[in-house]
Amino acid sequence: MLLPHIRCRQFLVDGMTRGMTVLDIGCGDGDLMSELIGIGCTVKGVEIDRSLVRACQAKGMPVSEGRAERLPIEDSSVDAIVCSVVLSYTLERQAVEEWARVLKPGGVINATYHGIGYGLNYLFYGPRFKTRVYGFRMLANTLFYRLTSHRLPGFLGDTLCQTSRRMMTYYRTFGLRLEREQVVGVVAGTPRFLCHRVIKPILPK
Numbered sequence: 109m110l111l112p113h114i115r116c117r118q119f120l121v122d123g124m125t126r127g128m129t130v131l132d133i134g135c136g137d138g139d140l141m142s143e144l145i146g147i148g149c150t151v152k153g154v155e156i157d158r159s160l161v162r163a164c165q166a167k168g169m170p171v172s173e174g175r176a177e178r179l180p181i182e183d184s185s186v187d188a189i190v191c192s193v194v195l196s197y198t199l200e201r202q203a204v205e206e207w208a209r210v211l212k213p214g215g216v217i218n219a220t221y222h223g224i225g226y227g228l229n230y231l232f233y234g235p236r237f238k239t240r241v242y243g244f245r246m247l248a249n250t251l252f253y254r255l256t257s258h259r260l261p262g263f264l265g266d267t268l269c270q271t272s273r274r275m276m277t278y279y280r281t282f283g284l285r286l287e288r289e290q291v292v293g294v295v296a297g298t299p300r301f302l303c304h305r306v307i308k309p310i311l312p313k
Contacts, residue, residue, distance in 0.1 A: 224269045287305045
């Protein structure tokens, strides 16, 4: 069986075809962008880390510095979005609102998330005490965020896990629709990774 990160990667590029304009949010070093270019897509990237932005630009990739919650991208300007486990480090609602803003009607989003099982995997099976604590605070922060819409202070609030129910709430709020869900890995009956294919429907005139 394929490793989880490979299955998630396959999900991200699924359905991306030649000629599509694809935005990679949190593009990192541009590795996924390179794969999309190989398919024949026109790519744009947004990355918060300035050093990674410069590294991508040095390779000739069109990457802008910016945050997922405030994308430096025009309204209704991309055919598709790929977003690889980025929402864990953002304000979820604002990030999804930005997806809906920059995506063309009829466009698609392929996104992967850390599920609750991701935190449980660290908590139960982390090789060191430090990694188990990381799993615990990830889950504690997720619960706190669900109850208050705020993160825990400082480093305690650096990472969230996503759930299908909460993501569906955001999709409905901003006029998006979940087309397909894929669970990658299960820990204690909960998803380790969630993969969502989301559509921005074309509204009737």
